[in-house]
Amino acid sequence: MTGFSPAEASAPDTSAPVEIGLHGVRKRFSDQVAVDGVSLNVHEGEFFSVLGPSGCGKTTVLRMIAGFVDPDEGRIELDGDDMVGVPPHRRDVNTVFQSYALFPHMTVWDNVAYGLKRKKVRGDELKKRVGEHLELVRLSQFAKRRPAQLSGGQQQRVAIARALAAGPQLLLLDEPLGALDAKLRKELQIELMRIQREVGTTFLHVTHDQEEALVLSHRIAVMNAGKIEQVGYPEDVYERPATRFVAGFIGTSNILDAVVSGVDGEFAALRAPGAEHLRAKFSGSVGHGREVAATVRPEKVHLFDESAEPPTGWCVLKGVVQDVVYTGVSTQFVVETPAGVLSAFVQNARRIDDAGAPGQPVRMAWDPEFTVLLESSDG
Known part of the structure; x- marks a missing residue:
């Protein structure tokens, strides 16, 4: 992100054809609205993530696209064709689940071949396509093993190979890395990125893991309480x-x-x-006396001694260090200010015992370029 300025964030690229379109989609279960008027477009070749907490409606969106659930209202289009009422097996869509869903009695090779055989692919063509997809996920040497003989990460790669081998127009990923430990999850994130870039298939991925969505995605839709709050590039x-x-x-x-x-x-x-010199860039209009919320990320905040002068024009807030949390790469400073308890993340480029201590008066300061306005009523 070197040189990135938040005021210059790019608009999403809409030049590619729309692969999947949701238009005013609603779904209710009993008296609970799970999805409330969702509209979004996913473009051909995108790795698109729907991100949100448990219960926000993201999995219901995925299940409606897959055909496991029909919406109560709205349209779901795949390559321009309305899919509402079309059964799952007639949609050119495959799904990778968190649970892998491999056939335990079959070898890796047979698991990958399963969907192709159902499509009547036989002989040399079957061998070629299975071999290509095992090579894609780097599991060619495990072709004769059964799922129980593989690690969790390897099993998930088999599931991805099986889903892609049939050549779907759209691949849905339902929390695909959720069952893996943290280290393996990070390794598989890189693998998923590589695989998607190589095959070029459109991926629609649902997750509650913010870092995973930021790492993997071309664009992200953030959901809350059944609605889309924001769609944009990860940096947006x-x-x-x-x-x-x-x-x-x-x-x-x-x-x-x-x-x-x-x-x-x-x-x-x-x-x-x-606060002193508190300023924020804005678009649209903001009236004098209007109540707003201003937000700044902790890594944008610099800490200065009480007597030091921050750069001219920066936003400044006086406070007292309440706590110091060492996290390895950085140190989190929790600072009590008249505006509330705030945080600053400081890169560990010096010894931790030189970094300050609870009770120390400080000045928190940051470039106003990094202050973002939010409507106070959004919370």
């Missing part, structure tokens, strides 16, 4: 969250309740308890 949703929910759900964010006190060119001047 992280650097310029649209709502309080997105700011709080993806990573860690400091949120300050503030009031607009004026406008200075492309910046809004804000008033918040204990």
Whole structure:
């Protein structure tokens, strides 16, 4: 992200054809609205993630696209064709589940060949395609093994090979790495990225793991309570969250309740308890006296001694260090300020015992380029 400025975040690329389109999709289970008027487009060749907490409706969206559940309202289009009412086996879609769902009595080779055989692929063509997909997931040497003889990560790669071998137009991934340990999950993230780039198939991935979505995706849709809160590139949703929910759900964010006190060119001047020179870039219009929320990511915040002067024009907030948390790569400083308890992440480029201690007065400061305005009512 070297040189990235949040005010210059690119708009999503809409030049590629739309592979999957959802238009006003709603789904209710008894008295519970699971999906509430969702509309989004996933473009051909994208690795697209639907991200949100448990119960937000993301898995229901995936199941409706797969054909396991029909929407109560709205349209689901695959390559422009309405899929509502079309059974799963007649949709050019395959799904990879968290549970792998491999046939335990079959070899790896036979598992990958299963969908191809159902499509009447035989002989040399079958051998060729199974071999290509085992090579794609780097499991050619395990072709004769059964699933129980493989690690969890290897089993998930078999499931991916089986799903891709049949040549689906769209691959759905339902929390595919959720059952793996942290180290293996990171390794498989890189593998999934490589596989998707090599085959070019459109991937639609649902997850509650924010880091996983940021790492894997071309674009992300963030869901909350059945609705889409924001759609954008990973750097868009992280650097310029649209709502309080997105700011709080993806990573860690400091949120300050503030009031607009004026406008200075492309910046809004804000008033918040204990803050000096608090400003934020804005688009649209912001009126004097309007209540807003301002958010800044902890890694954008610099800590200065109480007597030190931050760079001219930076936002400044005085406070007292409440806690210091060593995390290896960085140290988290928890600071009590008149505007609330905020955090700063400082890269561990010096000895931890030189980094400050609880009770130390500090000045938190950051470039106003990194202050993002949120509507105070979004929370």
